[in-house]
Amino acid sequence: DHEGTGLAEPFTYANVDGWNFIGNPFTSAIDWTTVDAGAANLYDAVYFYDGSNYSSWVNGTDSWDGAGTNGGSQYIPAMQGFFVKSNNTSGGTLSIPSSARIHNNQKFWKANEKETPMNFIRIEVESNSVFDETIIRFLENATASMDNKMDAFKRFSMDENVPQVYTVSADDTEYSINTLAVPVQSLTIPV
Numbered sequence: 001d002h003e004g005t006g007l008a009e010p011f012t013y014a015n016v017d018g019w020n021f022i023g024n025p026f027t028s029a030i031d032w033t034t035v036d037a038g039a040a041n042l043y044d045a046v047y048f049y050d051g052s053n054y055s056s057w058v059n060g061t062d063s064w065d066g067a068g069t070n071g072g073s074q075y076i077p078a079m080q081g082f083f084v085k086s087n088n089t090s091g092g093t094l095s096i097p098s099s100a101r102i103h104n105n106q107k108f109w110k111a112n113e114k115e116t117p118m119n120f121i122r123i124e125v126e127s128n129s130v131f132d133e134t135i136i137r138f139l140e141n142a143t144a145s146m147d148n149k150m151d152a153f154k155r156f157s158m159d160e161n162v163p164q165v166y167t168v169s170a171d172d173t174e175y176s177i178n179t180l181a182v183p184v185q186s187l188t189i190p191v
Helices: none
Strands: 019-023 029-031 048-049 054-058 067-069 082-084 120-127 130-138 174-181
Touching: 054 174, 067 130, 067 174
Parallel strands: 130 174
Antiparallel strands: 019 082, 048 054, 048 082, 054 067, 120 130
8 A cells, every 4th residue: 555545556657657548439349459559659568457457468579469468358349448658758649540440249358268379478366356467478589678569567456455466677667468588598587
C-alpha cells in the first residue's frame, strides 16, 4: 500500500510517463495486429485492465506469433478501453483503420488456444482465486533491452490483493513479456 492510497504500485512519473488510455472507436472488435503502432510513436504492446489486474499483448515479428499475459490477445472488443505506451516525447497520432474491424464476439480478452512454442516460459502466481502471469521467451533477434514487437512493460494492479509477477532487466525495466536472445550459456533472469 503506497502511503495509504490503496495502490500496490507507488506513484511516480516514470510509472505514468508516456502511457495513454484510448479506446476501440468501432462497434465491432479490432485486430491489433493490423494497427501500425510504430507510425504513432507507440510500442506495439497493448494493455487491458479488467478491474483487478492488467492483461498485455505484444504483436510479435514476422517469424514469431504474438504473446499475451492474463488472457490478453490481439482482439480488442467493441468500445473497449486499453493502454498503449509512447516510445518518444514528441507525441504522435494513432490511426485505427476501418480495415482493422473484424467480426469477433469475444466479450473478454482471451488468448488463442495454441500449443506453447519452444523457448517459451509462462509463470503464473495465484492467491485467493486471482492471478498474474509473466512470459519469458527466447528469439534470435531479441536484445536485453526493450524490443518493440517482442516485449511488453509490466503494468501493476491497483488492487494490493492481486499477486504480481514480472521479470526485471539489467537496466531495471520491469516486463510482463520479456523476449531475450537465445542464450549460449546459462542465464539468470530476476523474477
